[in-house]
Amino acid sequence: MPLSTVSVTCLYLATGSYMWSFVSFTLRRERMTEICFFGGFLFHTISQISRGCFIGIFTPNAIFEGVFFLPWCLAFLTICLRFIKNKTHLIYSAVIPILLFLLVALLYPKGIVPPSPQVQTVFSPLFFVFEVLAHACFCLAAWFSICYLYHRKDAAFFDSFVIWGFILYSIAQVVGAIWCYLGWASLFNWSERHLQSASIWCFYAAYIHLRFLSSFDMKKKAWFSLAAFALVLFFSYLSHFREMNMPRLGG
């Protein structure tokens, strides 16, 4: 079986498993939710790895393409959270955003953008790893903010997700700046992408300062985290739709 078929099939199987996990979650069958979730994560991991090889050479950027990598990161962080906290029902509610983003991935072209000479450096995949991981943290922060606003006071840990997301996003900016310097001779470009990244960074930097403002309670912070993720969705995630028409290989 060609690797592209393995990758796409595993993506569908992952979606199916997460779907079962969601059904079990709504029926409050915690053990089943967990088993299906882990199954989905396993299929998704296979799908991502095989995606990196399916044009015949290893292309790490294909593994870390945002549309496909974001739901994987969300699932990975959910599993990490499961090992840290014991609030199973609250934690596995994250299967809802995972499914939403996976559905977008299923509709998205599965081919791979051919690697240009300016992306063939370790800084390029590293940038995407940190950026998408940061987006996943922001997404989970927004999700648990909704839970918090929906009278789940034990979801106050959304604040930690914002902080970790901000740190990862900052690392992504440093790594991205080095990549940009090597490829385009500048740490910062006056381009839509760079300005929007700076806008997101400043917005989350403002959030980080909220802890020093007594007028902002957790409820207001939850609303702020939601607004910040709306910015991420609009600026970063929607940019993937513009890449849908790019020439792609395989898939």
Added chain:
Amino acid sequence: MLQRIWKFCGSVNVTFYLLLLVSFNLAIASFYVKFYPQIFRPLNNFLLQDWFNLYGQNNPDKIWWLWTMFGLLLALGFNTGICTLDRIRNLLVKRHNVDMRVFLLKITPSLIHMCFLIMLSGHLISMISGFNKRIPVSSELETPSPIQAQILDQHCDYFKSPELLKGHLDQCTLSFKLHTGGEEVVKQLSFLNPFTYQGFSFHLSRDKKAREEGLQIIIKRDPGLKFILFGFTFLVLLMLWYFPKLQKNTKGG
């Protein structure tokens, strides 16, 4: 009165709203850059003052956000500076009453702010000083005086395998002869492998709109580069130390 003004200028409240305003300003800027590329793309190839003379001054209605951005960043810089000075002064006064580890934890946000200021200054230096030139590859290269350059060899490799990638550009390499006065050196330049000569860095790039490879050489001297890299890297490292420590302390009560 002066003390109240000083306190207001360095308050976290002001920081918060300034950061929000900078964020919105950058968001607006991204749309201007997107819809007027003919005005703003050259900003990457010129120093700010040169760009302003050539493009900016003829389009005042499209570059207003640049002035508001400079104003806001300047205000943010002052606010951060005042806040940092105040905090460090207060911490140093109480230095002997607190444990070294607690002192380090408390002073870290100020160090993060200092890194931010260094990074911000680096961006300003990069924009207004140094040298920035983008030239298409040809046998006669216009290089900054007193450097003279001549291309000895130029070749591009294309993927031969796997089947799906056949014909796609893999890498291009240029061989240069550079001479300044009596000194003469041969250097190789390829994508993602810049070199430095006489304080100038040489990068290989390409014009995506060109029909063939569209190879371009970017010659740059960027005095702000080290400030930006140093500031941002240490800012991240300090955050990586500070926030987990803070969370651990909060959990521990």
